[in-house]
Amino acid sequence: MRDAYHxxxxxxxxxxxxxxxxxxxxxxxxxxxxxxxxxxLSEEVISADEQVNKLETEIEETVFELMxxxxxxxxxxxxxxTALRMSGDLERMGDLAVHIAKTARRRHPETAVPPxxxxxxxxxxxxxxxxxxxxxxxxxxxDVDLGMELDAxxxxxxxxxxxxxxxxxxxxxxxxVEPAVDITLAGRYFERFADHAVHVAxxxxxxxxxxxxxxxxxxx
Amino acid sequence: MRDAYHxxxxxxxxxxxxxxxxxxxxxxxxxxxxxxxxxxLSEEVISADEQVNKLETEIEETVFELMxxxxxxxxxxxxxxTALRMSGDLERMGDLAVHIAKTARRRHPETAVPPxxxxxxxxxxxxxxxxxxxxxxxxxxxDVDLGMELDAxxxxxxxxxxxxxxxxxxxxxxxxVEPAVDITLAGRYFERFADHAVHVAxxxxxxxxxxxxxxxxxxx
Numbered sequence: 001m002r003d004a005y006h007x008x009x010x011x012x013x014x015x016x017x018x019x020x021x022x023x024x025x026x027x028x029x030x031x032x033x034x035x036x037x038x039x040x041l042s043e044e045v046i047s048a049d050e051q052v053n054k055l056e057t058e059i060e061e062t063v064f065e066l067m068x069x070x071x072x073x074x075x076x077x078x079x080x081x082t083a084l085r086m087s088g089d090l091e092r093m094g095d096l097a098v099h100i101a102k103t104a105r106r107r108h109p110e111t112a113v114p115p116x117x118x119x120x121x122x123x124x125x126x127x128x129x130x131x132x133x134x135x136x137x138x139x140x141x142x143d144v145d146l147g148m149e150l151d152a153x154x155x156x157x158x159x160x161x162x163x164x165x166x167x168x169x170x171x172x173x174x175x176x177v178e179p180a181v182d183i184t185l186a187g188r189y190f191e192r193f194a195d196h197a198v199h200v201a202x203x204x205x206x207x208x209x210x211x212x213x214x215x216x217x218x219x220x
Numbered sequence: 221m222r223d224a225y226h227x228x229x230x231x232x233x234x235x236x237x238x239x240x241x242x243x244x245x246x247x248x249x250x251x252x253x254x255x256x257x258x259x260x261l262s263e264e265v266i267s268a269d270e271q272v273n274k275l276e277t278e279i280e281e282t283v284f285e286l287m288x289x290x291x292x293x294x295x296x297x298x299x300x301x302t303a304l305r306m307s308g309d310l311e312r313m314g315d316l317a318v319h320i321a322k323t324a325r326r327r328h329p330e331t332a333v334p335p336x337x338x339x340x341x342x343x344x345x346x347x348x349x350x351x352x353x354x355x356x357x358x359x360x361x362x363d364v365d366l367g368m369e370l371d372a373x374x375x376x377x378x379x380x381x382x383x384x385x386x387x388x389x390x391x392x393x394x395x396x397v398e399p400a401v402d403i404t405l406a407g408r409y410f411e412r413f414a415d416h417a418v419h420v421a422x423x424x425x426x427x428x429x430x431x432x433x434x435x436x437x438x439x440x
Contacts (some may be wrong), residue, residue: 064297071291077284084301085308167400177400178389184404 003069011084012062013139018053019090020136020200022048025128026097027193029126033104034186037111037119045101053095059087075207082203086139089196093132096193103186112182115177117167121183124160124190127153131197138204147201148213157194161187223291232303233281233359239310241277242268244349246317247413251345254322254406255338257331265321272314279307295427300332302423306359307394309416313352316413323406332402334395337387341403343379344410347373351417358424366437367421367428377414380409 025122026045026211032043064073072080103112113121131153138147164187168180205213245266283304286292292300295329323332333341351373358367384407387393388400426432 024279026366064301067297068293071293073288077287081284081304086358086377088305088308098261167403173397176391177397180397180400181385181388181404184401185408186408188405188408 005066006142008066008070009076009079012059012066012080015055015059015062015137016086016090019052019087019094020132020139022052022055023090024132024136025093026047026052027125027128027132029096030098030104031122031129032101033101035111035113035122039105039108040050042101042105042108046098049094049098052091056087058089059083065084069159079207082207086200086203087172089200093193094197095187096196099153099189100186100217103146103182103189104157112179112186114179117164117183120160120167121186121190124157124164124187127157127160128193128197129191131157131194135197135200138201142204142208144205144208144216146203147208148200148216150201151213154194154198157191161191178197181190225286228282228286228290228411230300230345232286232300235279235282235311236303236306236359237356239272239279239307239314240352240359242272242275243310243313243317244352244356246272246314247345247349247352250317250320250324251349252298252344254334254345255342257324257328259325259328262321262325262328266318269314269318270318272281274428275308279303287416288315299427301306302427305422305424309420311372313413313416316416317321319409320406323402325392325410329366332399332406334399337403339385340380340383341406341410344377344384344407345376347380348410348413348417351414352378355420358421362424362428364425364428364436367425370418374414374418377411381411381412 026048029041030045033040033045057135063080066078066080070076106112131150134146134150137143138150164183168183173180202213205211205216209216241360246268248263250265252258253265282298286300287297290296326332351370354366354373356368358370359362384403393400422432425436429436
């Protein structure tokens, strides 16, 4: 039987997983809204972000309560502080999905993504969605191997981000400055989203093993 | 006479102030490097970032040590957790200065900033530098009024950011896509830098008053 203290620690983990679920859904909708110039979907993403922020506040309150009342040490202390950090990353990822949705809304009824970039942007959105889904599984399962996969996903995101610029900056680009500005910003949002997902997974791996993912790979 | 515990709390504040000093210097150099296409200055900013990261790690270690050994409660607990968050913001601000320096380096020997944007970019850099300097003073002095000034600075940054886009997207823009992409990214870096500075100051105001700056303004 668990005591109230450990129930509260578990509730932190549940709330973090719930945040990843909301952020995953936001990213999926934001990408579709961007590709389809769908105003309704954009608005959904923008208004749903409040729930993400609310969860972050709840986690923060639980953490302060736990620390004040239980004064956790060693491993539990690290778990609690790490939950606070992960909730900050996840809140920021929600904001980035909102920024993508706002890019879609700003250009509506036009699409912000010219045809030659649709496949690349779609793939960036899919990787972003996969990464946040994996981060959620990693938080729930403490699966270190899955946590390490996010580094490879992030490399793939970086490759797509470079391809985006190659297309934007090629002499064949014929859409002018305005779509280039939109795509530059959207690309940056996807890339930062991936960085935060890596950071979340790293924190779980670190809690579980005491090592950062790169150190595990480097160990012979 | 202070005890070792309070000495350690003070050392956290000193290290945060030192981080703001390094980040302020990095931002000043990065802006000048961007405007002057100065490769040496860019390299300086990039290599100096290691010191900022080192201070963040030191703060993190001190925080964990303090919490494990002293189990601070109430106000002290909040001070310690807030120090951890502020060090995260300051570390990120160092990264943003590095991104600006790398934009300068990527375009060298050309300048990334066309003449009609030099005044706006200069002003964004100056506001960024002023904001991090103020954040440092706020940490050192717990001066709530100075902390509240950062909101107005941030509004000014947002106005300049919009002016940047107005110039980029005007029919008179004749520099094509590549400088537009550089400027879009640099503008984003300045703007995020300002957001983090506001966040740092907010944390100090919150510690000192128990209220967020906006709540203080809203209170009749």
